[in-house]
Amino acid sequence: MMTRWGRDLDPDNPWPEHPRPQLVRDAWSTLNGWWDFAVRRSDEPAPASPEEYDGAIVVPFSPETALSRSGREGRPLQPDETLHYRRRVVVPQHVHRGDSRLLLHFGAVDQSCVVRVDGVEVGRHDGGFWPFTIDVSEAFVRGFGELTVSVTDPTDTGPGARGKQRLEPGEIWYPAQSGIWQTVWFEAVPAVHVTGVDFEPVVDSGDPDRTRVRVTVRSNASATAVVRVGESTVRVETGSPVDVPLPHARLWSPHDPFCYDVLVHLEDDKGRTVDEVRSYLGMRSIEVRPPAGEPGGVPTFWLNGRAQPMIGVLDQGYWPDGLLTPPSDDALVHDLETVRDLGFTMLRKHVKIEPLRFYHHCDRLGLLVWQDLVNGGGRYRSSVTQLPGIRPVRLRDRGPRMRAVFGRADADGREVFERDLARTVALLGSSPSVVVWVLFNEGWGQYDTRRLTGRLRALDPTRPIVPVSGWHDQGGDGPAEHGEVRSLHVYGKPVRVNARMARAERERGRALAIGEYGGLHLPVDGHRVDGEVFGYQAVEDADELAAELARLERDELGPARRAGVAASVYTQLTDVAGELNGLLTWDREVRKVERYPFARQ
Known part of the structure; x- marks a missing residue:
């Protein structure tokens, strides 16, 4: 099953957007697109990179997906197999500069991998849901090379994080995937550079004059950071938190999701800028407590x-043509x-x-x-x-x-x-x-x-x-x-x-x-996969679904909220594989109800 976005995919340039809006530099380049791939038994006495590859694959889609165009859709990598990737890389001129370091970023690789350049290991990572970065400056000193990634993934036969993936899916458990499933990209950074910026809003609703954000700039070496949030600017040593005053700040909320632009640059001992990154932050507080003046009252959520x-x-976040991607x-x-x-x-x-x-x-x-x-x-x-x-x-x-x-x-x-x-x-x-x-x-x-x-x-x-x-x-x-x-x-x-x-x-x-x-659960013909159907309560058509949702709200959820329930989560946003209890079909083409029929508090 393909989505409308999958049908429009450009396999030469998938996911071209900057993958990390929270920390942006201009000197970057995506490595998404066509790579070579092969699957081999892990116990075979073979080199880290096979001499022959099985075919081509579109990164960042796992080989088990239709969008990868690998020909392995629905055939999960087994625990005794290794998935090999290869790409011959020429670093773009705007990224490959003699006075900068070259970072190789992976958004996520499921589950464990070893990364090599020209056959030499440059890094490894374990954990299929988290990004990681490798400094490959020396490996690409000539500006080109052969990049390979070897991946293993035990899925539910190992103890690592897997979410709802199973090698034998069914009911609430979904098809397994493996390998690179988020953007791979190069970034050029100075020798001393920002590695991260952390924000902790401090919002005092009783005293807006005291509103501030605690900022910690992290770097690969000690340096002086200049942080500008809106119209406020402070200087601080990297690694040390600093409070940036934002009196009477415009607070972030669902009704007004305002975010402040943030500019951070590092200075050398002569006051010259050596690195600059752009970010953003939202000022808000979140807590659970009873209403003010009611210490024995019903606890609820308070935003600002x-x-x-x-x-x-x-929200499961699965797609019929890309699975996790x-x-x-x-x-x-x-x-x-x-x-x-x-x-x-x-x-x-x-x-x-x-x-x-x-x-x-x-x-x-x-x-x-x-x-x-x-x-x-x-x-x-x-x-x-x-x-x-x-x-x-x-x-x-x-x-x-x-x-x-x-x-x-x-x-x-x-x-x-x-x-x-x-x-x-x-x-x-x-x-x-x-x-x-x-x-x-x-x-x-x-x-x-x-x-x-x-x-x-x-x-x-x-x-x-x-x-x-x-x-x-x-x-x-x-x-x-x-x-x-x-x-x-x-x-x-x-x-x-x-x-x-x-x-x-x-x-x-x-x-x-x-x-x-x-x-x-409501099956919609033409918008579901064949096989087992699962859900917690069947309905016959869209009218019955709308009526039952309205009854749930009127007779059960509404009274529960009035009795003190502070939050509720409906299962679920979309169908996934054979689990057909979504408000949308898995391909997102049919919205089974126009609007969820709850009464706003």
Whole structure:
């Protein structure tokens, strides 16, 4: 199945946009487009780069996808196979300069890879959802060379982050993919250069004069940074946070997603500019608390000191022709504008890290994002991940025996998850649209929730945390252990607020959320794949779907919100493979309802 954007794809120039709007320089060049590829058994005694390749592939689309044009659509890389890429590279003149360093960036490679230039290893990376960078200045000193990437991906047979990928997909589990799935690009930087800029808005709604943003400029060597935000400018040593005053700042919100332009440059000891980058930031605060003056009141979400409705939709981020990779930037924007047009104020990004342009568009469109951490671990047991959805079962997730029950017996796998947790916060922590972290979902690879909630809180004290969405909530002593949100999943039964639970969460100071519900499935002929059909409740046609959604809101979600539920997330935005409970078909051609029929708070 192809999308309209996939049909219009230029395979010679896919995804030409700058892949990192959060940190921009002019001297860059994409390496997307045609590469050679081959798949070989990992145990074969072969060189790092095969002598013969199987054919051509369009990067950044995984070989399992139609848009890759590899001929391997639907044939996932196996755990005992290695995927090899090769491209002969000539560095463009505007990037290859004698006084600069040459950086090679990968948006994401699923899951582990080794990168070589002319047969010599220049770097390696593990973790299929996070970008990484390699300094290849010496490797490309002549301005050209052969770039190869060797990739392995165990998918759900290994403990690494995989999200909803499975080698044998079905129901809520989706087709596996592998290899390069986000933009590959060159960037020229000075010898001393900015490596990142972190923003932490400090918004005091009671005293607008004190509004400021805490900025930390990171660099590869100590230097003096000059930071300009709007009309305010400060100087600071790199690596040290500095407060930039923004009195009476224009605050970011869904109604006014205003972002300040940011310019950062580094100076040498003579005051000369040696590097310059452009960025942006949104000024906003987000918290969970009862209404002012009601210490025992119902906790809810507050954005910039005002109550903020959190009425959202579950967004899986899968495409029929690109799987994890959207066909184009326009396709990505289409989904986000559709979320807004449907009337939702928020989306929950489900167990996936998107390309950075996704968060940039959410920032500029004013869409609130609940960001899941990406799940991993061993095989999941249905008694842990599915049974609690039918009858109340809550398991403890601490200790060796229970870690094994949750698929987390492997110590190295737990260490990888905690590494990736820190990576996620570092990558997305400056995005104003990301307002909530979701640590675990439905027991998928869950462990040590109380401790990890504290670790996440230490990494980012500014955002509310959902420690567990679905079931197996672990409670805890204070927000550093139990977070700020209790999230329930409700399928196959009415959405009802348990008065005892609501009272207990109110006493803890936690907001109550319906983190998933709905799942009404409506097949649309001509816009779905053949095979198994899955959903939580079938409807016959669009009229019945609209009527049932209206009934859900009138009889269940509306009363639940009035009883204290502060957030809700409908399952889901689009169909994915055989899971046909989307408000849109998988190819995005049919919107099953014109607007989600909720009553605004």
